Amino acid sequence: MDALRAQGKFPGPSAAITPGTFDRTALKNKTVVLTGGCSGIGEATLRAFVETGAFVAFIDTNKSRGEEIAAELSPKVSFMHGDVTSWPDQKALFASARELSPDGTIDIVFANAGTTGGKDGFDAEPGEDGEPLEPDLTCVDINLKAVLYTVKLATHYWREPPKEGQDRSLILTASLAGYWDHTAKTQYGATKWGVRGIMRSMRSKGMAKGFRTNLIAPWYMRTGIASEAAWDVIHDQWGAIFAEVEDSATAVLHLAADNGANGRGIGVVPRQAAECGYIDLGRDELDTELEAAEKWHVPR
Template sequence: MPQLSPYQYTGPVDCTIPPNYEVLKGKSVIITGGANGMGEETARAFAAEGAYVTIADLNEARGKQVAEELGPNAQFLKCNITSWDEQVTMFEAAIKNSPHKSCDIVIANAGISRASGDDLWPLDDPNAPPVKPELNIVNVNLIGTMYTWKLAVHYFRKQPDTEDRDRSFIITGSMVSWIDSPANWQYTSSKYGLRGLMRTARRNSHEQGIRINYVAPCYIKSAIRSATYEAQLMSKGVEFAPQKDVATCMMKLATDRTINGHSLMIAPRSVAKEGYMDVGMDDHVKEGYFKRTQEIQLDIIEDKWEVGWSKGRTPEGAIKS
């Protein structure tokens, strides 16, 4: 498996260094939610550089069309990421049909927003019985992506163990993981949760040769918004970034094996000339309580992500007497 060093903060990612597109040739890439928007743009970008792309999505008509347009470098597999069984089937088929029977890069991009309906937000009649909310956004964005992570780890470990293979997991998050976004209750909670997954997993991911990173778009140009609404947003100071910058950021993370445990944000060119930059808010570098507590936590939590390690430990990680 790829040999990686334990996570250690050494400063922000140098985003002025462009992706090494050459290493994408022959790589197998799974992109959930790859039939539209940022996922589609990313699928097209990877396929154009010689990677074999599996587009996993519920939108069968659009997914098949995109895969057909990309020719022999792509396939479409219908998949609801909230279904464990459907994701297993998708991973199996993705690997079976890939040129090297491999799973090198997994981009957990599928997700839904407040537009899908956030049942935590409405105020119900206080004189009527309480209404149980549907947590569809959490189920898709957080639970579905956790399924994707669990399966990616499984199949990363089964692939050919050669130096040219990779084990890269990328999460499509959101800038709401750092900023307040009123009324986006489930969406914000789910994206915070995914950022927490990345920050936790990065501490052990090297033990299985896996890199995990987080991409945080904010306002991205998209056909899903009406021109009227887009104009309203711009009148309030919103600067949009193009979808192609998301794809380039994904390729930067997928091709640079020195990057693990970072959050890159998609920013307008007025902020970042490359279209993306390191958020720089995932590590405690200043002396004080947070830095000291983080160091203590890393010292007391000794868990290794290795087969059989837990046999001599209690469920909480203590050494069995």
């Protein structure tokens, strides 16, 4: 295991973070790219960044709400009406962030836009002709394909070494559904495990290129990602206690400000479980994998 670490193939994550211990002032005048900023976690995080003095360029399909937010928070915020599953739209978002930035650089990228995907499609009855119906994979497009677009663009803009003293941070929105079985939503669970896979791939590659990669994994929280009726079922019938949207924003700020955090999965949980509303999950360590890799003689 130590030999593999020494080769630099598996540098692994940083030490676990301590919730609530970060310096918000480190984010002043930083430039942020954010996807899905018109509601829920995205809007809360956008506002939290602006409160620290950061600049935020964001994209969303909700044109009227996006324009309202941008007008309210101008000149710190720029809004682009667009679709994260569109490569040209995401390219335009990153270009707009460069224009917004006081020094023409992008410091933080938060790939957040997501959906539960409506009906899963895998338990659907056959069509009238008895043939299987093609599933709607919009959930995969938004939760995984679009995240890959965002990550690709981040790596493009960060292909040159960072400026002296510059800290660059890539943060992804996964879910606790990416850490255990989610039988009701096959696509959703698959995409969130996929986002976790992106983080684990990029956390070593990114450090070699001068940026950090982490994720947040929220528990259930009442946002527009699902209907009020669905949330009522989750609360009343399943007995779930909700996490707070604001705690997701705080977790993102922590990961953005803490220049020692890399490769960590941060769970956003009910405050009954953690006073700060977020915890280091400690579920993305490498010891077990490295022991197996040594046994199997994984090549360099």
